[in-house]
Amino acid sequence: MIAILIRDMALAIRAGGGFGLGLAFFLIVTVLVPFGVGPESGVLREIAPGILWVGALLACLLSLDRIFALDYEDGSLDLLATAPVPLEGVVVMKAVAHWVTTGLPLVLAAPVLGVLLNLESGGFTWLVVSLLLGTPALSMIGAFGAALTVGLKRGGLLLSLLVLPLYVPTLIFGALAVTRGAQGMATATPLLMLAGITFACLALLPFAAAAAIRVNLR
Amino acid sequence: MSIWEYANPKKFMQTSGVVLPFLVVLTVAALVTGLVWGFFFTPEDYKQGSTVKIIYIHVPAAMMAINAWAMMLVASLIWLIRRHHVSALAARAAAPIGMVFTLIALITGAFWGQPMWGTWWEWDPRLTSFLVLFLFYLGYIALWEAIENPDAAADLTSVLCMVGSVFAILSRYAVNFWNQGLHQGATLSMDAEENIANVFYVPLLICIAGFILLFLTLVLLRTRTEIRVRRINALMARERMG
Numbered sequence: 001m002i003a004i005l006i007r008d009m010a011l012a013i014r015a016g017g018g019f020g021l022g023l024a025f026f027l028i029v030t031v032l033v034p035f036g037v038g039p040e041s042g043v044l045r046e047i048a049p050g051i052l053w054v055g056a057l058l059a060c061l062l063s064l065d066r067i068f069a070l071d072y073e074d075g076s077l078d079l080l081a082t083a084p085v086p087l088e089g090v091v092v093m094k095a096v097a098h099w100v101t102t103g104l105p106l107v108l109a110a111p112v113l114g115v116l117l118n119l120e121s122g123g124f125t126w127l128v129v130s131l132l133l134g135t136p137a138l139s140m141i142g143a144f145g146a147a148l149t150v151g152l153k154r155g156g157l158l159l160s161l162l163v164l165p166l167y168v169p170t171l172i173f174g175a176l177a178v179t180r181g182a183q184g185m186a187t188a189t190p191l192l193m194l195a196g197i198t199f200a201c202l203a204l205l206p207f208a209a210a211a212a213i214r215v216n217l218r
Numbered sequence: 219m220s221i222w223e224y225a226n227p228k229k230f231m232q233t234s235g236v237v238l239p240f241l242v243v244l245t246v247a248a249l250v251t252g253l254v255w256g257f258f259f260t261p262e263d264y265k266q267g268s269t270v271k272i273i274y275i276h277v278p279a280a281m282m283a284i285n286a287w288a289m290m291l292v293a294s295l296i297w298l299i300r301r302h303h304v305s306a307l308a309a310r311a312a313a314p315i316g317m318v319f320t321l322i323a324l325i326t327g328a329f330w331g332q333p334m335w336g337t338w339w340e341w342d343p344r345l346t347s348f349l350v351l352f353l354f355y356l357g358y359i360a361l362w363e364a365i366e367n368p369d370a371a372a373d374l375t376s377v378l379c380m381v382g383s384v385f386a387i388l389s390r391y392a393v394n395f396w397n398q399g400l401h402q403g404a405t406l407s408m409d410a411e412e413n414i415a416n417v418f419y420v421p422l423l424i425c426i427a428g429f430i431l432l433f434l435t436l437v438l439l440r441t442r443t444e445i446r447v448r449r450i451n452a453l454m455a456r457e458r459m460g
Contacts, residue, residue: 144381148361148374158357158364162378165353166385169392176396190395197388208381215373 001089004080008097012066022059022102023109029055030113041118048117049127049178055113056106056131057138057167063102064142065159067094068150068213077150081217087210092202095136095143103135119182126181130194134174137198140205141166147209151216170197225302227445234438241435248428256421272330274422278429280323283351286316286433290358291383294376304441306372307448309379310362311440315433317355324348343393350389354382368448 033051037043071077080090110131111124119127145163149155177190224230256274293309296302327345328338339345361378365371 148378149364151370152364155364158360161353161360162357165350165357165389166381168350169385169388172389172392172396193392193395205381208377212374212377215370215377218370 001085001093004085004090004093005097008094009100011070012063012097012101022062023105025062026055026059026106026109027113029058030116033117045118045120045182048114048119049123049182050175051117052110052114052119052127053131053134053171053175053178056110056135057171059106060102060135060138060142061160061163063098064146064163065149065156067098067143067146069146069155072150072216077213078217081213087213088206091143091147091206091209091213092140095140095202095206098143099136099139103131103139107131107135122184123178123182126187126191127178130174130177130181130187130191133191133194133198134170137170137194137201138167140198140201141170144205144209144212147212147216150213170194173197222300222302225300225304227304227448230304231442231445234442238435238438238442241431241438245428245431245435248424248431252421252424252426252428256418256425260418260421269330269333270418272326273418274425276323276326276330277422278426279319279326280348281426282429282433283316283319283323283348285430286312286319287351287354287379287383287386289437290316290379294379297372298376303372303448304445306376307444308437308441309375310372311444312433312437313355313359313362315436315440317352317359319429319433320348320352320355324352343390343396346393346396347386347390350393351386354386358382 030051033047034044037047068077071080081087083090107128110127114124114127142163145159145166146155148162149159152158173190173194177187177194180190181187224233253274257271260271262268262270290309290312293305293312297306297309324345327348331340332338358375358378361375362371365374
């Protein structure tokens with residue numbers, strides 16, 4: 001399973017695309033927002049937590065279809081499905097690889113972009129903590145969506161349609177934690193809920209995703 | 219005699235063909251009675267005036283929007299566990315109906331909210347979770363449409379329906395954290411001390427019964443259509459082979 005993780009990470013990094021693309025997209029979204037809402041720092045400060053979370057979420061969405069699509073096309077997904085490793089484990093490892101190559105860079109870049117949006121100084125810690133807790137759920141839910149649509153010719157748009165409603169709870173608690181942290185309020189409740197969602201997703205969704213892959217490989 | 223007999227499409231077609239005309243009559247009777255009674259023979263609310271009458275469409279539609287998803291969940295589980303095609307087709311047939319009920323609830327809610335709250339839309343927990351439910355319906359239907367192999371489509375949409383149910387409930391409670399509600403509490407519940415006044419209560423119940431019957435009628439009708447489509451496809455495939 002570790003081998004799968006390393007292989008997927010190496011593929012993602014060497015093939016380019018996913019790795020830098022998500023980051024660049026995140027940057028562009030956060031840069032575009034001030035053009036849209038105007039440069040008043042007060043307004044930007046207020047909406048910064050939400051914008052950063054939505055930006056991270058959309059950037060995460062970009063590379064989702066690559067989780068299984070390439071392996072499906074060249075047949076290595078069939079090999080993985082018949083390998084002695086449980087398919088559920090493969091799914092988790094692929095989601096983790098996606099998180100390391102997409103989610104983690106977003107987490108690291110978020111504070112820098114927070115400066116651009118005038119995020120309250122108390123909010124930076126909570127921004128990183130909430131993204132660290134929440135983005136693995138985004139990758140796992142995305143892997144489930146990718147598993148559902150892997151057999152389709154043009155699954156990309158459908159994938160977004162399926163996955164975005166599933167992202168609602170994660171987004172709500174993630175952005176709420178940052179907003180509360182920036183205003184100096186207690187952040188324990190949303191962070192605990194966020195952690196709960198992430199761990200529940202990691203524990204349960206691999207089974208649903210593996211079932212979907214088996215159907216698609218039939 | 220067991221319920222599983224109707225898993226046989228032929229048996230299902232026979233029985234539903236007999237039941238359907240009665241259902242149609244009952245639906246029309248209940249809806250006409252309930253709506254006419256509700257619209258013309260109930261007093262106006264002292265605060266809300268005549269806008270209170272939207273309740274006869276809004277509440278039943280909202281109830282059925284949720285119950286349609288619940289029915290799809292049960293049908294999906296039956297498909298996954300016992301692999302009865304009629305069940306999968308019933309889930310497929312129910313989805314657009316549920317989506318339209320969701321839309322009706324949202325639109326009538328907007329018409330109600332405009333004079334009452336002074337706004338067409340408010341990011342209130344109930345409204346928001348209905349919008350999310352609408353998106354779930356949209357994704358579910360799109361997945362059905364996108365996959366060509368009918369068995370794979372049934373499997374994948376069933377999995378989506380199960381995962382979606384969990385996330386829909388999660389979203390419902392997540393939005394409570396996010397915004398305080400403007401929407402009033404439950405109009406009808408078994409254990410509440412105070413329900414809606416009796417003059418409104420009876421026609422509302424008839425309307426709800428009418429909407430349930432309407433849903434059943436439409437689901438049966440659409441399931442029959444789906445079975446016929448399946449048969450035509452099979453016939454055409456056989457034609458091409460021969």
